[in-house]
Amino acid sequence: MDSEIINTEENRTSVTDAALPLVAIIGRPNVGKSTLFNRLVGERRSIVGDEPGITRDRIYGEAEWAGRRFSIVDTGGIVPDDDAVIPANILKQAEAAIHEAVALIWVVDARAGATPLDEELARLLRSTNKRVIVAANKSDVERIEAHAGEFYRFGFDEVVPVSAEGGNGVGDLLDRVVENFDADAATRDEETAKPPREIRLAIIGRPNVGKSSLLNKLLGEERAIVSPIAGTTRDAVDTLLERDEGRFRIIDTAGIRRKGKTEEMTEKLAVMMARRALERADVAVLVVDATEGAVALDANIGGYAVDAGCAVIIAVNKWDAIENKETGTPFAFERALRDQMKFLDWAPVVTISALQGQRVERILPLAARAQAARNLRIPTAQLNQFFEQAISAPRAPSAPAPVKGGRSRLRVQYVTQAGVRPPTFIVFTAGGLGGKRGGLHFSYERYLENRLREEFDFFATPLRIVERHRRERRNKS
DSSP: OTTEEEETTTTEEEESSOSSOEEEEEOSTTSSHHHHHHHHHTSOOSOOOSSTTOOOSOEEEEEEETTEEEEEEEOOOOOTTOOSHHHHHHHHHHHHHHHHOSEEEEEEETTTOOOHHHHHHHHHHHTTTOEEEEEEEOOOSHHHHHHGGGGGGGSOSEEEEOOTTTOTTHHHHHHHHHTTSOHHHHOOOHHHHSOOOEEEEEEEESTTSSHHHHHHHHHTSOOSOOOSSTTOOOSOEEEEEEETTEEEEEEEOOOOOOGGGOOSHHHHHHHHHHHHHHHTOSEEEEEEETTTOOOHHHHHHHHHHHHTTOEEEEEEEOGGGSOOOSTTHHHHHHHHHHHHTGGGTTSOEEEOBTTTTBTGGGHHHHHHHHHHHHTOOOOHHHHHHHHIIIIISTTSTTOSEEBTTSSOEEEEEEEEEEETTTTEEEEEEEEOOSSOOOOBOHHHHHHHHHHHHHHHOOTTOOOEEEEEEEOOOOOOO
């Protein structure tokens, strides 16, 4: 497979959005690359704003036109001669995308016209010997569309006036993009085209805890920009990875700050994208900084993952920086972490060093096990047996079930599993005569959850317990 990157030393295969022709969107900052990318993939995957330099990493997606499917990658705005850390890394990411691509869409600003930076980019693109289609963006009126012709002077044969925001000319652009694709390579039969079930793995955490470093170590390549500047990652970046444990779509998200600390609009959008990434994730790896310890914001971020129904693995990063002179340091750290995040007592904790690779290899097998538990459906016969042993038996603790307020008790009639991802159980109750019924006490819900975990090994996944109550009436006779 042409798009595979094989690291034989670590027996690892990393795959882009896989086995389809790849088209890279290239251009200087703030010309509308991400707006065009979002229009082509049909969803808002890249953050869009008026501030230049918003997109920094490579963002992958899929598009289809005239029966031809292809992968497409959005890149950050290129400034070839800027030596600052972020622009230099953006250039490095863009060069990697250019190397992978079979064709390039060079987005220019028709309103601004050709600039000295465009001239530098034209030289860079000519040196690649790749097919280049110039998308003269912001050509939303006839007068500006006429200016698109000046970009022919850079020596590229295909210049298409478009409006990425309004959609004008995008069809013509796509016609040019797909016309040279090999139909046999671009279109696979249904059996081949259907990918195996992916495990969507989101890497989440506060800014600068090592999320992108962890992504790069998992992939065995410098896939995401890493720098000591907090907030380097802004988009939720997807990468496909195939391992023996399965096929993973790894989502590197922006660092989530406290609400009062997100001042720039781009940072607010980045946090919003991180929250949206959790909504489509199966498993969340919550990265905690070992040198700072678990803090309240780590717990808040973990709460976002639970609310989204994700399985959770807690990765304590930078463990190599901890002076582990005293026996029991890992246990003391985990005890403090559990105190900070009591609601995640079911989430496994693994101490890692993303930079050194220490214990990083444990994460994907844990994620695969967590995904299996998140999809686990208990057969009715086993659930009935569990009910008889753990709930209805006279010796069962906390039976009958306490009610909020403590004025009366409920009878749990039976339990059924209503769904998966995450596993959801409906508890049918009766009783609670007289007065306002307060529902099952949280301690009893906790008891049920713990017993379900013990009995059925719901590893690393949240459980949902929903009560359905039937009020019993007094006999008036």
